[in-house]
Amino acid sequence: xxxxxxxxxxxxxxxxxxxxxxxxxxxxxxxxxxxxxxxxxxxxxxxxxxxxxxxxxxxxxxxxxxxxxxxxxxxxxxxxxxxxxxxxxxxxxxxxxxxxxxxxxxxxxxxxxxxxxxxxxxxxxxxxxxxxxxxxxxxxxxxxxxxxxxxxxxxxxxxxxxxxxxxxxxxxxxxxxxxxxxxxxxxxxxxxxxxxxxxxxxxxxxxxxxxxxxxxxxxxxxxxxxxxxxxxxxxxxxxxxx
Numbered sequence: 001x002x003x004x005x006x007x008x009x010x011x012x013x014x015x016x017x018x019x020x021x022x023x024x025x026x027x028x029x030x031x032x033x034x035x036x037x038x039x040x041x042x043x044x045x046x047x048x049x050x051x052x053x054x055x056x057x058x059x060x061x062x063x064x065x066x067x068x069x070x071x072x073x074x075x076x077x078x079x080x081x082x083x084x085x086x087x088x089x090x091x092x093x094x095x096x097x098x099x100x101x102x103x104x105x106x107x108x109x110x111x112x113x114x115x116x117x118x119x120x121x122x123x124x125x126x127x128x129x130x131x132x133x134x135x136x137x138x139x140x141x142x143x144x145x146x147x148x149x150x151x152x153x154x155x156x157x158x159x160x161x162x163x164x165x166x167x168x169x170x171x172x173x174x175x176x177x178x179x180x181x182x183x184x185x186x187x188x189x190x191x192x193x194x195x196x197x198x199x200x201x202x203x204x205x206x207x208x209x210x211x212x213x214x215x216x217x218x219x220x221x222x223x224x225x226x227x228x229x230x231x232x233x234x235x236x237x238x239x240x241x242x
Contacts, residue, residue, distance in 0.1 A: 021112050023214045032111075039074050054070060069103050081122065175203050
């Protein structure tokens with residue numbers, strides 16, 4: 001039971017949703033861990049440099065895996081990963097992220113992999129977040145930030161996910177603009193067009209946290225898509241061996 005969480009943009013609640021998922025999975029008795037393969041932006045707290053997203057994911061799970069597995073590429077500057085990596089002389093490569101995921105998968109029943117920014121954020125000249133999602137081959141969960149422009153962003157993201165042969169397992173709405181006009185009409189439009197189950201609507205929380213957001217999420221619809229993805233992966237592996 002592993003998923004790749006992406007979003008329609010940056011700052012729209014991916015980490016909150018991913019943490020809430022981990023909280024629900026851990027609460028159901030599963031060994032659960034969050035992974036953010038690439039994180040950009042560090043703050044000094046208690047004498048150490050930390051990334052808030054990585055910290056939130058760690059707190060929501062129930063496995064104490066090493067930071068090097070949970071976030072193979074931790075970059076200082078809060079900017080696009082390819083620019084932050086270039087500034088530090090770092091080359092983001094696919095294999096270290098895949099190896100870290102494999103190790104986490106061996107330790108856990110469920111791994112929630114949170115992407116960075118939107119679906120196609122660059123990691124370097126020849127690698128981006130979409131390439132990572134394809135290499136992992138996980139069912140994808142799309143977090144839609146509810147604000148003006150979200151319809152186009154959500155539909156284009158879903159199209160990009162499916163164009164790469166990935167399963168859009170479900171989507172969640174995150175209310176990032178509580179003053180947005182016609183939010184229910186926008187939700188209804190997305191429900192009719194995204195072609196995947198709506199797993200929840202996370203409201204604009206005054207004190208956002210995994211437990212609070214989890215009250216607005218229902219993961220039961222993911223079981224069918226997870227089973228479908230597993231069958232497809234097994235079929236592809238069998239075809240490759242034939």
